[in-house]
Amino acid sequence: MMTNPTISLIERRVSANLFDASHNLADAEIEELVRLATRAPTAYNLQNWRFIAVRTAEAKTRLRALAWNQPKVEDAAVTFIICGVHPDAETLPERLQPSVAAGYMPADMPSAWREAAGAQYADPQTARDEAVRSATLGAATLIYAAEALGFASCPMVGFEAEGVARAFGLGANDVPVLLVAVGRAAPGNWPQKPRRPLAEVLEIL
Amino acid sequence: MMTNPTISLIERRVSANLFDASHNLADAEIEELVRLATRAPTAYNLQNWRFIAVRTAEAKTRLRALAWNQPKVEDAAVTFIICGVHPDAETLPERLQPSVAAGYMPADMPSAWREAAGAQYADPQTARDEAVRSATLGAATLIYAAEALGFASCPMVGFEAEGVARAFGLGANDVPVLLVAVGRAAPGNWPQKPRRPLAEVLEIL
Numbered sequence: 001m002m003t004n005p006t007i008s009l010i011e012r013r014v015s016a017n018l019f020d021a022s023h024n025l026a027d028a029e030i031e032e033l034v035r036l037a038t039r040a041p042t043a044y045n046l047q048n049w050r051f052i053a054v055r056t057a058e059a060k061t062r063l064r065a066l067a068w069n070q071p072k073v074e075d076a077a078v079t080f081i082i083c084g085v086h087p088d089a090e091t092l093p094e095r096l097q098p099s100v101a102a103g104y105m106p107a108d109m110p111s112a113w114r115e116a117a118g119a120q121y122a123d124p125q126t127a128r129d130e131a132v133r134s135a136t137l138g139a140a141t142l143i144y145a146a147e148a149l150g151f152a153s154c155p156m157v158g159f160e161a162e163g164v165a166r167a168f169g170l171g172a173n174d175v176p177v178l179l180v181a182v183g184r185a186a187p188g189n190w191p192q193k194p195r196r197p198l199a200e201v202l203e204i205l
Numbered sequence: 206m207m208t209n210p211t212i213s214l215i216e217r218r219v220s221a222n223l224f225d226a227s228h229n230l231a232d233a234e235i236e237e238l239v240r241l242a243t244r245a246p247t248a249y250n251l252q253n254w255r256f257i258a259v260r261t262a263e264a265k266t267r268l269r270a271l272a273w274n275q276p277k278v279e280d281a282a283v284t285f286i287i288c289g290v291h292p293d294a295e296t297l298p299e300r301l302q303p304s305v306a307a308g309y310m311p312a313d314m315p316s317a318w319r320e321a322a323g324a325q326y327a328d329p330q331t332a333r334d335e336a337v338r339s340a341t342l343g344a345a346t347l348i349y350a351a352e353a354l355g356f357a358s359c360p361m362v363g364f365e366a367e368g369v370a371r372a373f374g375l376g377a378n379d380v381p382v383l384l385v386a387v388g389r390a391a392p393g394n395w396p397q398k399p400r401r402p403l404a405e406v407l408e409i410l
Contacts, residue, residue, distance in 0.1 A: 004353050004354070005210045005211060006210060006211045006214055006349060006350075006352075006353035007241065007350065007353050007354070009211055010241050010244050010346060010349065010350055010353075011241070011244055013244065013246075015246045027409060030407075030409055031403055031407065034403060034406070034407045035403055036212065036215050036216070038400045038401070038403075038406060039215050039216055039218065039397070039400065040345065041218075041220045041348075041360050043362045045398045047400060047401050047406070049406060050406055050407075050408070051406055051407045051408070052407075052408045052410060053407065053408070053409045053410065054410050055409065055410065056410060059410040095401065096398070098398070098399035099395075099398045099399060102396070102399070104395045104396065105395070105398075120362075120363075125333075128330075128334075129333075129337050129382075130362065132334050132337045132338055132341070133337055133341050133362070133382065133383070136337070136338050136341035136342055136345070137341055137344075137345050137360075139342075140245065140341070140342050140345035140346065141215060141345065141349075143246075144211060144215065144346075144349060145211075145212065145215055147211075148209050148211035148212050148215075149209070149212070155246050155342075157248045157325075157335065157338070158325075168410075177334075177338065178338070190304075190309045190310070191307070191309065192244070193250045193301070193303070193304045193310075194303035194304060194307070195243045195244065195252060196243070196252050196300065198236055198239060198240055198243075201239070201243060201252070201254060201255055201256055202235075202236065202239045202255075202256045202257075202258065203255070203256070203257045203258070204232060204235055204258045204260065205257060205258065205259050205260065205261060205264040205373075
């Protein structure tokens with residue numbers, strides 16, 4: 001029986017804690033990872049995200065101090081600050097215009113979606129949820145892209161969000177949702193942690 | 206040059222709007238999708254998620270009425286309600302015990318993580334963010350697993366969260382984060398929508 005490479009990848013991926021500090025990534029490799037990450041879906045195709053690739057020694061030192069002093073922030077080739085942005089419905093006409101130009105999206109749809117999104121995200125909690133959701137969809141896609149390209153990765157939530165926002169010039173509507181370290185694994189990482197039994201988490205109706 | 210199958214998959218995936226209503230999924234296929242989804246990472250390995258697979262006609266009708274009457278909720282073989290759960294640090298000793306038993310996690314680490322997580326999630330917004338994040342990591346992994354197994358999928362945020370919580374018996378700490386329809390694509394779906402230029406979303410430091 002053929003093994004499906006993407007299924008194997010999902011099954012084998014682990015969050016690495018130890019990275020080879022001598023390994024670097026070129027700009028083109030960082031760009032390729034983010035190009036792939038942005039293939040992730042977002043509501044209304046909002047693409048309400050920002051990716052900050054922290055890879056110089058100076059920037060890593062600044063970020064590590066705001067991330068519980070975790071060594072992997074500096075040891076990994078790059079640590080991404082992945083931000084979601086509170087949705088701004090006014091951006092939709094521009095972001096959907098290429099779909100209209102390509103001929104499949106009706107010309108009046110972007111303004112209809114702008115109206116729907118404007119109503120949906122008027123509630124600040126709903127807007128924040130969408131920022132967290134979009135950034136996480138991008139982060140997950142970046143993690144699988146990194147694994148496919150032979151890199152190890154680690155998502156991190158242990159950081160001071162307000163400090164990161166100040167130190168890296170985030171806007172008022174930018175939410176730093178996850179850090180994702182990407183690089184070459186060093187020896188000594190743990191195996192994948194066991195998961196809960198399916199019966200505890202799945203209900204079929 | 207070899208094409209990397211996971212990279213191709215990330216590049217070609219689209220959110221399907223039209224599904225073949227004659228296509229069904231067996232329980233074993235639904236279980237396989239969720240088994241793979243739960244390989245996604247979560248903070249502290251909390252695994253703070255629930256997957257409700259809606260696939261009978263009765264349950265689909267109930268869900269569609271709460272999801273802006275979108276036909277794909279009924280046409281897809283199954284529509285998952287993917288919930289995040291507000292983290293409960295007290296669950297960590299049990300969820301981490303298998304990692305201790307396997308010999309790599311020090312025996313005193315689960316209680317240390319319980320303490321750290323208890324402090325981190327005392328703030329309700331932080332707890333909700335983690336529920337949204339974990340559910341979204343699981344949803345993204347389910348979407349890629351479905352694509353790898355030859356199914357189409359569509360994440361949806363257009364639903365009444367409180368109505369879904371009531372109609373499907375969610376607990377007070379369960380957040381319905383995304384619906385994900387999975388099935389066989391029908392003809393007529395749109396191509397992938399164009400993405401923003403990389404320069405708008407990526408900064409390299």
